[in-house]
Amino acid sequence: MKKLMLNVVAAALTIVGLGGIASMSPAYAVICPNGQENGGTFDQCGEYEQNATKGNDLFNTLNVILNVVIGVIGFIAVAMIVMGGISFATSQGDTSKVAKARNTILYGVVGLVVAILAFAIVNFVLANVFGN
Numbered sequence: 001m002k003k004l005m006l007n008v009v010a011a012a013l014t015i016v017g018l019g020g021i022a023s024m025s026p027a028y029a030v031i032c033p034n035g036q037e038n039g040g041t042f043d044q045c046g047e048y049e050q051n052a053t054k055g056n057d058l059f060n061t062l063n064v065i066l067n068v069v070i071g072v073i074g075f076i077a078v079a080m081i082v083m084g085g086i087s088f089a090t091s092q093g094d095t096s097k098v099a100k101a102r103n104t105i106l107y108g109v110v111g112l113v114v115a116i117l118a119f120a121i122v123n124f125v126l127a128n129v130f131g132n
Helices: 002-022 057-089 095-130
Strands: none
Touching (some): 057 095
């Protein structure tokens, strides 16, 4: 049973990873007015391109770190929901297995709701503290 769940999780991760690779956009070079070609790290005039937040590095760093952590928590919650669904489908009517699967699904849904609320609250607080 555990081997089946591990195979399902591995297949899901593979599909998600391949989807991320397939959705990448190609990089385009920028041709400057003086004829120089650059790889997109500089703007068309050759000057360094500023961040969208005009140098607010602390906000960007906190935002990225917290969003990654919350994203991982959300991914784990979805994986728990899927594993609970598989356990529920393969429980064959055994009441203890059905109860365990329902609890797994319930805890996964609660975790997903908490992750979504945490994402919204963190982004709201960071935007108001840093004024972006």
